[in-house]
Amino acid sequence: MRSFGQPTNFAAxxxxxxxxxxxxxxxxxxxxxxxGHRSMPIGPRMRLLRTAAVAxxxxxxxxxxxxxxxxxxxxxxxxxxxADPRLGxxxxxxxxxxxxxxxxxxxxRLANRGYIAVGSPTWSSLVRGQAYPLRLxxxxxxxxxxxxxxxxxxxxxxxxxxxxxxDLFVEFVAAPTLQIWSHxxxxxxxxxxxxxxxxxxxxxxxxx
Numbered sequence: 001m002r003s004f005g006q007p008t009n010f011a012a013x014x015x016x017x018x019x020x021x022x023x024x025x026x027x028x029x030x031x032x033x034x035x036g037h038r039s040m041p042i043g044p045r046m047r048l049l050r051t052a053a054v055a056x057x058x059x060x061x062x063x064x065x066x067x068x069x070x071x072x073x074x075x076x077x078x079x080x081x082x083a084d085p086r087l088g089x090x091x092x093x094x095x096x097x098x099x100x101x102x103x104x105x106x107x108x109r110l111a112n113r114g115y116i117a118v119g120s121p122t123w124s125s126l127v128r129g130q131a132y133p134l135r136l137x138x139x140x141x142x143x144x145x146x147x148x149x150x151x152x153x154x155x156x157x158x159x160x161x162x163x164x165x166x167d168l169f170v171e172f173v174a175a176p177t178l179q180i181w182s183h184x185x186x187x188x189x190x191x192x193x194x195x196x197x198x199x200x201x202x203x204x205x206x207x208x
Contacts (some may be wrong), residue, residue: 022034049201074205079198081205087115101188102156105172107206114168117151118180118188119158125149126157134161134182138192139175144168173199 053205073082080094084106092106104117116136126132128150136144148159172178180188 008091025094069121071157074201076198076201077194079178079194079201081198083205091202093195093202095190095198097190101190102153102158103178103190104170106202108162111162114163114166116163116168117153118161119156120188121152123157123159123187128157128161128190132159132182134187135182136161137169137179138171139177141171144182153205169199174178 029146055192060185071121073080075081076093078095081090081091082094084091087106088109090107092110093105094102094104101123102117102119106115107113108115130150131147132150134146134148136146138144146161146163148161151158151160174191175192175195178190179186
């Protein structure tokens with residue numbers, strides 16, 4: 001697992017306006033789970049995710065989860081789960097693939113936002129601080145268009161994506177693969193095998 005190197009400017013990645021927070025976009029109750037602008041019936045396969053989202057939601061509201069520090073890592077199959085003190089002790093799941101791509105998804109508690117960080121030693125053409133259009137495709141879910149900021153993560157050029165829609169966590173858990181596109185070019189196709197177990201460990205980590 002790569003840690004953030006000194007060149008990373010977290011202040012630039014943490015907007016001062018928290019109105020669009022991942023905690024504020026959750027509404028839970030009744031027989032349906034409304035996430036962002038979507039509404040889904042809660043069936044047996046969704047109940048575990050709903051419980052996990054409730055736990056994450058409560059931790060966000062409390063602002064005082066006893067998350068482990070960056071040295072207290074857990075290994076869940078191919079995934080590593082830990083907390084980053086530079087992101088308000090927000091927990092994350094990280095996986096490094098055989099082709100060198102480093103994928104990380106977690107919670108930035110300084111801004112109550114989720115984030116994805118994906119880097120590769122072959123992406124040396126990226127310009128630090130520049131924004132790039134990305135399209136994320138989780139399995140058969142509708143594509144998600146976003147913008148990523150290029151940063152250095154432990155000396156490796158990395159694309160950093162902020163998000164506030166908790167649906168993205170649901171898609172991460174449910175999808176077998178993730179495709180990352182930019183300008184109609186496929187940058188990476190990653191297996192997400194074991195993502196459900198990794199996400200539940202993230203919730204346990206965040207709840208302390």
